[in-house]
Amino acid sequence: MKKVLILGAGIYQVPLIRAAKNAGLYTIVSSIPGDWPGFAEADQIYCVNTTDKEGILQIAREEKIDGICTTGTDVAAATIGYVNEKLGLHGLSEASAARTSDKTIMQETFHRGNVSSAAYIRADSPQEAMEAAEKIGYPVVVKCVDSSGSRGITAVHRPEDIEQAFAEALAHSRKDYVIVEEKLAGVEIGVDGLIQDGKLVFLAPHHKIVCKRFNKTITAGHSFPYHGSDALLAEIEKQIRTAIEAMGFDNSAFNSDAFVDGDHVSIIEIGGRAGATCIPELITHCFGFNYYEQILRLAFGQPVELPGEKATVPCMAKLIMSPVDGFITKLDREGFEELRRDGVDLSMDFAIGHAVDSMINGSQRIGQFIVPTQDEEELNLIERRVNRCIYVNGKTLDELWQQEELQK
Numbered sequence: 091m092k093k094v095l096i097l098g099a100g101i102y103q104v105p106l107i108r109a110a111k112n113a114g115l116y117t118i119v120s121s122i123p124g125d126w127p128g129f130a131e132a133d134q135i136y137c138v139n140t141t142d143k144e145g146i147l148q149i150a151r152e153e154k155i156d157g158i159c160t161t162g163t164d165v166a167a168a169t170i171g172y173v174n175e176k177l178g179l180h181g182l183s184e185a186s187a188a189r190t191s192d193k194t195i196m197q198e199t200f201h202r203g204n205v206s207s208a209a210y211i212r213a214d215s216p217q218e219a220m221e222a223a224e225k226i227g228y229p230v231v232v233k234c235v236d237s238s239g240s241r242g243i244t245a246v247h248r249p250e251d252i253e254q255a256f257a258e259a260l261a262h263s264r265k266d267y268v269i270v271e272e273k274l275a276g277v278e279i280g281v282d283g284l285i286q287d288g289k290l291v292f293l294a295p296h297h298k299i300v301c302k303r304f305n306k307t308i309t310a311g312h313s314f315p316y317h318g319s320d321a322l323l324a325e326i327e328k329q330i331r332t333a334i335e336a337m338g339f340d341n342s343a344f345n346s347d348a349f350v351d352g353d354h355v356s357i358i359e360i361g362g363r364a365g366a367t368c369i370p371e372l373i374t375h376c377f378g379f380n381y382y383e384q385i386l387r388l389a390f391g392q393p394v395e396l397p398g399e400k401a402t403v404p405c406m407a408k409l410i411m412s413p414v415d416g417f418i419t420k421l422d423r424e425g426f427e428e429l430r431r432d433g434v435d436l437s438m439d440f441a442i443g444h445a446v447d448s449m450i451n452g453s454q455r456i457g458q459f460i461v462p463t464q465d466e467e468e469l470n471l472i473e474r475r476v477n478r479c480i481y482v483n484g485k486t487l488d489e490l491w492q493q494e495e496l497q498k
C-alpha cells in the first residue's frame with residue numbers, strides 16, 4: 091500500500107485525505123495539535139507543525155512515504171519542497187517552493203521572467219515605504235511578504251496612512267520588511283491548474299465572488315468556468331505559462347491571483363498548491379474529473395488523468411459565515427434536505443453547540459455550499475435559504491445579516 095503524507099488537518103485538507111483513502115492509499119496526516127477534522131479521517135496522525143521541516147522530514151523518513159502534498163494552504167510549501175528534495179520524491183521542488191515563501195522574492199522572479207505584474211519596491215522602514223509609494227505613485231498596496239488570506243495587506247491612498255499600513259504588515263510577518271506595490275486596476279480573478287514535468291497540463295481561470303466588510307474585501311467563493319474573450323483567455327494562459335516557467339514549478343497544482351483590465355492581465359501571486367474556498371470541488375463539478383486525485387498523482391509522479399474535451403458544467407460556491415460571535419443553536423435539517431433536493435451541495439463545518447466567530451476573512455467559515463448555476467441572483471436566493479436554516483444565538487443567519495444591513 092502506497093503511503094501519502096498530507097500536511098494540514100483542517101477543513102480544506104479533509105477532502106484530499108478522503109480522496110487518498112478512496113484511491114487505496116495509506117494516509118498519514120500531520121498538523122499542530124488541535125481538534126482538527128482531518129485527524130479523524132487519517133490512518134495515522136502526527137502532531138508536528140507543518141512548517142517544521144526537520145520534524146516532517148523525520149516522519150517522512152520513518153514512515154517511508156511515497157509522496158507528500160497538501161491543498162488550500164501556502165504555509166506548508168517550503169516543507170513539502172524540502173522533503174521532496176531530501177527524499178528524491180516528485181511534487182513541488184524546494185527551489186520553486188522557496189520562491190513562494192516571500193512576496194519580494196516572487197515579484198523579483200516575476201520581473202526577471204517577464205511576467206506581467208505590479209511595480210514593487212521592498213521597504214525596511216515606514217520612511218522607505220513612504221519613498222517607495224512616492225516613486226510608484228498613489229494608490230499603492232502595502233503588503234506583508236509572508237502571510238496569506240489577505241492578512242497584513244492594506245491599500246493606501248495618501249501618505250499619512252503609510253505608517254499604519256507598514257505596522258499592520260509587520261504585525262502579520264516574521265520578516266522585518268514589507269513590499270509596496272502599485273495598486274492594480276481592473277477585476278480580480280483566480281487561476282488554478284496542474285503542472286506535470288514542468289508543463290501546463292490543465293488551466294482553469296475563474297471568477298471570484300467577493301464581499302466587503304469593515305472596508306476589507308473578502309473572497310467568499312468562486313464561479314466556474316471563466317467567461318472572457320478569446321484574446322483575454324489567451325493572455326491569461328500566456329502570463330500563467332510565463333509565471334510557471336519563472337517560478338520553476340514542475341509537478342503540482344497551482345493557484346494564482348490575477349488582475350484583468352480589458353485584455354491586460356497582471357499576476358499578483360502564484361502558489362504551488364490548489365486554491366481553497368471549494369476550488370477543487372468546483373473544478374471536479376465543472377470539468378468532470380476528480381481534482382484531488384490529480385493532486386495525489388502529481389505527488390507520486392504518476393501521469394494525471396484528464397478528461398477529453400467535454401462541455402463544462404457551470405457552478406458556483408460560497409462560504410457560510412456569521413455576522414456575529416456566538417454559538418450554533420439550531421440547524422433546520424428539513425431545510426437542508428430541501429436544498430439538497432434542489433441540487434445544492436451543502437456542508438457544515440460544525441454541529442449544534444459549536445462556537446462561531448464573526449466574519450473577518452475566510453477563516454471564520456462555518457460551512458460551504460455549491461450551486462449548479464453561474465447566476466449571481468440565483469446564488470443569492472439560495473444563500474438566503476441556506477442562512478435561514480442555520481441559527482446562531484437563537485436567530486437565523488439570514489435575520490442576523492439583514493439586521494446588519496439595516497444598521498448600515
Ligand SMILES: Nc1ncnc2c1ncn2[C@@H]1O[C@H](COP(=O)(O)OP(=O)(O)O)[C@@H](O)[C@H]1O
Pocket residue numbers: 208231233237238239240241243271272273274275278307347358359
Ligand atoms: N498590487 C495589488 N493591486 C491591487 N490589489 C492587490 C494588490 N496586491 C494585493 N491586492 C489585493 O489583496 C489581496 C491579497 O493579496 P495577495 O498578494 O494575494 O496576498 P495573500 O497571500 O494574503 O492572498 C489580493 O487578492 C488583492 O485583492
Ligand SMILES: [Mg+2]
Pocket residue numbers: 239240347359
Ligand atoms: Mg492571494
